[in-house]
Amino acid sequence: MRQLRNILKVSINSIMKNRTRSLLTSLGIIIGVCAVIVMVAIGEGSSAQIEKQIADLGANLIVVFPGHSRSGGVSRGAGSYNRFTMDDVEKLKQEATLIQWISPMVRSGGQIIGGGNNWSTEISGVSPEYLSIRDWSVASGEFFTDRDVIANRKVAVLGMTVAEELFPDQDPVGENVRIRNTPFKVIGVLAEKGQSGMGKDQDDIILAPSTTVLYRLKGGRYIDMIYASGISTELLDDAQEEMRVLLREAQRLNPGEDDTFNIRNQAEITEAVSEMSRTMTMLLGAIAGVSLIVGGIGIMNIMLVSVTERTREIGIRLSVGARSSDVLIQFLTEAIVLSLIGGIIGILLAILTCTVINSFTELYTLINPGIVILSFCFAGGVGVFFGYYPARKASALNPIDALRYE
Amino acid sequence: MDSVIETKQLTKTYRVGEVSVEALRGINLSVRMDEFLAIMGSSGSGKSTLMNLLGCLDQATSGDYFLDGINVNSLNGNEYADIRNQKIGFVFQVFNLLPRTSALENVELPLVYDRTGRIKDPRRSAVEALERVGLGDRQHHKPNQLSGGEQQRVAIARALVNRPAIILADEPTGNLDTKTSIDVLSVFQDLNDQGITVILVTHEQEIAVYAKRIVEMRDGTIRRDLPVLKRRNARQDLAKLGAEEK
Ligand SMILES: Nc1ncnc2c1ncn2[C@@H]1O[C@H](COP(=O)(O)OP(=O)(O)OP(=O)(O)O)[C@@H](O)[C@H]1O
Ligand SMILES: [Mg+2]
Numbered sequence: 001m002r003q004l005r006n007i008l009k010v011s012i013n014s015i016m017k018n019r020t021r022s023l024l025t026s027l028g029i030i031i032g033v034c035a036v037i038v039m040v041a042i043g044e045g046s047s048a049q050i051e052k053q054i055a056d057l058g059a060n061l062i063v064v065f066p067g068h069s070r071s072g073g074v075s076r077g078a079g080s081y082n083r084f085t086m087d088d089v090e091k092l093k094q095e096a097t098l099i100q101w102i103s104p105m106v107r108s109g110g111q112i113i114g115g116g117n118n119w120s121t122e123i124s125g126v127s128p129e130y131l132s133i134r135d136w137s138v139a140s141g142e143f144f145t146d147r148d149v150i151a152n153r154k155v156a157v158l159g160m161t162v163a164e165e166l167f168p169d170q171d172p173v174g175e176n177v178r179i180r181n182t183p184f185k186v187i188g189v190l191a192e193k194g195q196s197g198m199g200k201d202q203d204d205i206i207l208a209p210s211t212t213v214l215y216r217l218k219g220g221r222y223i224d225m226i227y228a229s230g231i232s233t234e235l236l237d238d239a240q241e242e243m244r245v246l247l248r249e250a251q252r253l254n255p256g257e258d259d260t261f262n263i264r265n266q267a268e269i270t271e272a273v274s275e276m277s278r279t280m281t282m283l284l285g286a287i288a289g290v291s292l293i294v295g296g297i298g299i300m301n302i303m304l305v306s307v308t309e310r311t312r313e314i315g316i317r318l319s320v321g322a323r324s325s326d327v328l329i330q331f332l333t334e335a336i337v338l339s340l341i342g343g344i345i346g347i348l349l350a351i352l353t354c355t356v357i358n359s360f361t362e363l364y365t366l367i368n369p370g371i372v373i374l375s376f377c378f379a380g381g382v383g384v385f386f387g388y389y390p391a392r393k394a395s396a397l398n399p400i401d402a403l404r405y406e
Numbered sequence: 407m408d409s410v411i412e413t414k415q416l417t418k419t420y421r422v423g424e425v426s427v428e429a430l431r432g433i434n435l436s437v438r439m440d441e442f443l444a445i446m447g448s449s450g451s452g453k454s455t456l457m458n459l460l461g462c463l464d465q466a467t468s469g470d471y472f473l474d475g476i477n478v479n480s481l482n483g484n485e486y487a488d489i490r491n492q493k494i495g496f497v498f499q500v501f502n503l504l505p506r507t508s509a510l511e512n513v514e515l516p517l518v519y520d521r522t523g524r525i526k527d528p529r530r531s532a533v534e535a536l537e538r539v540g541l542g543d544r545q546h547h548k549p550n551q552l553s554g555g556e557q558q559r560v561a562i563a564r565a566l567v568n569r570p571a572i573i574l575a576d577e578p579t580g581n582l583d584t585k586t587s588i589d590v591l592s593v594f595q596d597l598n599d600q601g602i603t604v605i606l607v608t609h610e611q612e613i614a615v616y617a618k619r620i621v622e623m624r625d626g627t628i629r630r631d632l633p634v635l636k637r638r639n640a641r642q643d644l645a646k647l648g649a650e651e652k
Contacts, residue, residue, distance in 0.1 A: 006518045017506045309505075316502050319463055320516040320564065321491020323484045399490070400463040403502060 007326055011333035024302045025387075026342030029379040032295025033346025036375040038353050039288035041365035043281030049364045050277050054270045056193070058135040060100075060230040061266040062240050064247065083260060084223045086211070088250045089127075095246055098231055098239035103130035105225040106213045112206065114177030114186070115167040121159075123179060123206045125213025126227070133229045141173035141188030149209040152216060156184040160192045160203040177206075182216060184208065230265070240265045285371075292375060296382035303386040307394070308405060314394040315402030324395035328388070331395075335387020339380040346379065347372055408475070410571060410603050411437040411460060416469035418455050418626075429455040431626040432469065439571075442598045443605040444614035444634075447623035453607045454499075454576055456623070460605065461496045461574045462489050474571065491519050495565030497575035501557045503549040509536060509560045510545040516568045525568070535563040539593055555586035562593060566602075573597060575606040579613055585647055591616045592640035616640055 015022045066083055089104045096102070106125030111118055130136075131143055144155050156177060163172050172186045193202040214220060230239035244263050251260055314327050350372075354365040394402055418430040429452045437443055445453050458464040459471060462478060471478045473493065481489065490496075495516075503512045513535050517528035525531050536542055539559035549557055558578060565573055573594065579587035595616060598604045606617065614620050615638050622630040 002523070003519075003521055010518060013511075312502075313504060316504055317515070317519075318487065319461075319490065319496055319498075319502070320519065321487050321489075321568070322519045323487040325484075326487075326519055398464050400458045403463075403498075 003326075004329070007330050008333055011330050011337065014330070015334055015337060021302065021306055022338055025299055025338045025383065026345065028295040028298035028302070029339055029342030029383050030295075030346040030349060031298075032292040032379045032382075033343050033375045034350045034353065035291040035295070036285075036288035037347065037350035037367060037372055038357075038365070039284040039291075040281065040371045041350070041354050041367045042357070042363055043277070043284040044368055045358075045363065045365035047274060047277035047281055048366050050273050051270060053195075054266065054273055056135070057266065057269075058133050058229060059266070060233055060236050060239075061133060061269075062099075062228045062230055062236070062243060062263065063265075063269075064226040064228070064243065064261055064263045065224070066261050083251060084226060085221060086214070086223065088247065089223065089226055091250050092226070092228070092243060092246055096228075096239070096242055098235050098242050100229045100231045101129035101132045102226065102228040103127040103133055104210045104214075104223040105130075105227055106210050106218065107224045108180075108213055108217045110180040110217075112162065112166065112177050112179050114175060115170065115172065117166045117168075119162060119165045121162055121204050121206060123156075123208060123213055123217065125208055125210035125217075125223075127210055129229075130207070130227060133227050136193065137191045138188045139191040140171065141186070143188055143207075144209050149211050152211045153209060154182060154184045154212055154216065155187045155208065157188040157190055157207045158186055159190050159205040159207075161201055162204060162206055163189045179206065179208075180217060236265050236267060288375075292378060295379060299379075299383050300386045303390060307390045310390070311394045311397075311402050311405040314391065315397070315399050315405065318395070318397075318399035318402055327395040328391060331391030332384070332388050335384045336380075338387070339383030342383065343376040343380050347376065408439070409436045409472075410439050410474055411435065411605075412472040413460075414470040414472075416456075416459060416471060417467050418452070418459060418464070419467045429626055430459070430466075433626075433628060435621065435628065437603060437605065439603055440598070440601060441603055441605075442594070442616075442618040443603075444617035444620045445605065445607045445623060446609065446611075446614055446620055447629070449609075451623040452626040453623055455626075457496075457574050457576045457605070457607055460572075461494050462486055463496065487519070488521065491516055492522065492568060493571050495568065495570040495573040497558070497561050497565045497573065497578045499577040499580050501549070501561045503557060503560060503564075505549055508546045508548055509541060509552065509563075512549070512560055513563045513567050515564060520568060531567055532563075535567040536560070538566070538596075539563045540589070554581045555583070555589075558582060558586075558590060559593075562590065566597060570602065572603040572605070575604070577607050577609070579608065579610075585644075587613060588616075588640050588643050588647070592644060595640050 086104060089102060092099065093102050103126045108123045108125070109121065110123065111120050127149055128143055128145055138157065139160070143157055144153065148155050156179070158172055166172065166177065167175065172189060175186050177184050177186055190203065190207065195201055210223065214223060228243065230236040240263055244259065247261060248259065253260065317327055351367065354367055357363050357365050413433050413435045416430055416433040417428065420427045420429055433456060445456065447453050459466050466479070473489065478489070504515065510532055514528055514532040517525055517531065533542070533545065536545055539562050541556060541559055541563065544552060544556060552560065558581065562578065578590055582590065591613065594604045594606065608614055615634055615636065617634055618637060619633050621628055
């Protein structure tokens, strides 16, 4: 017992006496552990963020946009079949049973003048139901109604960003804005929605009745997309299929003919985006893994370089009567202590880095406890192995051979 | 009186690739407890090889070695280590002190591995051992802050801190000037007077005459084994040297 205490004391002494060596050994572990945790945290953080923002799109969302759904044959590219009309939307609205809300989406853009300022943004023509589909609300004023849509009224609801750019110190409700020289009356301001998963400012937008945008601004016949909301999450796939069948009817497609549109529901979008962010997390993880291995090689290198010096030390200890087990316990303790300290510092540093990233950058990080444990064990394992292995070899030598080691 | 050291046809052959060097070719040596032995011989005659075997730092190729009546060849690794720890104090020609470690801690080193608990206060014993070699005031110096002679004396203090039965010293005065050499010899003579067996290796006749018996080696065998007729006393010589300086 006294023996063990003595040897533990020797280990600690040895660590303190060889500060540089100890520091360099731990450094490899610190960097390895920290890099892996932070990288994976960034990857998983952005995944989580993206998924949350997709959920923010609105519950049970179904989106239809033109273009071939299946690749193969000659692709004419998405958007080349600009074939939905208001009638299609109306048909869906009348006949679909699994759809709760539906809204066309007519996209336009351009220069907005109002409040003595001007601003360039996107104008989306939608129906009043769009607000429910997107789970959005109005912060002040009100949203337009079906009557506004029927009458092609020139009314607009501003996104928060647009409102602040055009009317920094006043309530825009009741004011007039000119969108590409057409005067619109501002009747409301949307609640703030923040950034989308792709970093787009969702509040930099103007919503207006779909008919107004289609007929008065764009002067066209075709709408760009259809937004809809299924009645429940369980029936989302059925709702999508129902819409598909109705749209094929509306488009007069023969059986066997490819869809001329793409239809996606929220689950699919989430799936696609999660897939993408999973790939990113894996990529970051791989980079981190490489840094862990580099860290490991660093530890190994220092351990091996110090073997000559340490083998002489082992020779001295053996020659004054240390048993090989004494020497092994000492070296093992040293390696474990250094790996532990390095690992803990690495974890703390990673937590600190993540906190800094969260508060000072756009990135969002999410620390994965499994990865913390994994990287800690790996780096620790490398440290212990390479501390232990040369010592094991040296302590099995005759004292005189250890002393003569070069 | 019984021998503390008894070797029978001890041989040691080093193999380096295809070549084998017979460093020892059948050594029969018997050393009594109160003896002070000087081993002499030309370079390469096997003195260090023999010392390493006697000090249990290396294993013989063949032959027997009895230490205090125990056949060392029959011991396992741990028993072997314990013999080094409790029975033998070894002084190397190249000191072999732990770097970046104070004189005191170096001297204490054997006590770290002492499992018998016979030494109650390791720190005190280490201080005493240092005082004994005249380095009471150098306890906290690191090896690189000590002169060669002082380092050698730290090594001697380390060899005697465990109160060994035998002190083995391989050319302990090889790097020292005459006065320091005699200084070191006086420590060995004192220890010997207290009943510790001392064996030292030296090239110099002037050093060997402080021993009681000289063994001369050549080509791995013992050539001559003679008692010292006109033995010198290190303490007296030191006093004389001191007087001359004044
Ligand atoms: N580790 C070794 N491997 C191979 N040969 C060795 C080894 N150690 C010693 N020898 C050889 O054994 C012989 C005896 O060496 P040893 O060191 O015992 O001589 P020595 O009498 O101590 O010489 P010196 O007075 O120079 O110290 C030498 O020929 C030497 O080359
Ligand atoms: Mg020699």
